Amino acid sequence: MDLAPAGPPGSPPKQSRAGRDLTRAIPVGVFLGAVVAISVAWNSRLWYVVAAVAVSLALWEVFKRLRQAKFRLPFIPLLVASQAMIWLAWPLGATGAFAAFAVSVVVILVWRLFIRGLHEPPKNYLRDVSASIFVLAWIAIPGACGAMLVNGEHGGKYVVTLIALVVCSDVGGYAAGVLFGKHPMAPAISPKKSWEGFAGSMVFGVAGGVLVFWLLLEENLWIGGLLGVATVLAASLGDLVESQVKRDLGIKDMGTLLPGHGGLMDRLDSVLPAAVMAWVFVHYLI
Known part of the structure; x- marks a missing residue:
């Protein structure tokens, strides 16, 4: 991870090797997480x-x-x-x-x-x-x-599970990609995504699924691990889908609403397909 200080005033924002301005992206991510937490804690x-x-x-x-x-x-x-x-x-x-x-x-x-x-x-x-x-x-x-x-009775917990697993996938993929990424996963679609990053996402996603099911849901841990796998696959493919859409349109980001992230759709590209997987698991397996 590139933690070098920002340049002089007026210079472009300092970005990490993965292309994000972390000084803006992290506070925005925390704010979005707080919105989710408040919504499900106050009234699901x-x-x-x-x-x-x-x-x-x-x-x-x-x-x-x-x-x-x-x-x-x-x-x-x-x-x-x-x-x-x-x-x-x-x-x-x-x-x-x-x-x-x-x-x-x-x-x-x-x-x-x-x-x-x-x-x-x-x-x-x-x-x-x-x-x-x-x-x-x-x-x-x-x-x-x-x-x-x-x-459902535990609906708020399921929402927290979804967001937690997407964050685990994103953090694991980001860290592994920045530290170890050498082999492009789909260079014709998204050159910055690597197989090492995908492996990091999978490790963090499975671990996160097991921990969430153990500590929060008190359900079968193997289902949590399986949901972690499904979440990582869905989130990764969702990111690739949006990358190809943007490539077709000749743009870098869908919007500018979220500093350090791009548009809201640039954050939801992985959350939306992961939500489908989470709903299937909740509806049929939990």
Whole structure:
């Protein structure tokens, strides 16, 4: 880890070998962790509010980037759809989220078809509809899965488990990548990700899963280790997916909302697919 002091006033922020400005990234990460902790400790249903806001902001970031790339997505239907998927998951669970997604797909198909009126054919219809449904599948569906983690007696603990395992994966991968990273994992997609970093993520993720299940959930430790493996795989692949999307769009970050991190979507890229894994484990294995 590069802990060299910052340069003189006016110089660019000092970054680590992994490309992060740690003096900004760490306080922002602590703040985000505090938001999660307060939401689940005070009233676990506040997690739905946090999830809804996060999905909305991430959706807006991605929408702006796609609009810059000349995609024409129907933002209002996408926003309403994402919120419907999350809030219907509160009383109806997965059934409500799926129903909202299914209806939203039909609405997007029709909306984009007639956005230019009845006398002018739509342009790039297939491309824009596909991108719209991709955005819902990429952001809103995992967001609903993450929100549904609190639908139960120990819901707050499951949310803490999700965040803790993603942090373990991120910290382990970052440390191992900076200290030992030599062999690129997917150089054509994300040159900075290494197999050594992935191994570090796996070690920290499995250890974190076992510890969390032992100390917090008091469940079978092997399930915790298995969830750690699933979290690391999902988080790593989610990071690669976003890297490829950004490569297609020719951008470095999705946004600038979080100093030292980029946009909110640059933080959620690993959390969202990990939330799907966590929901599957909670729903079927725990």
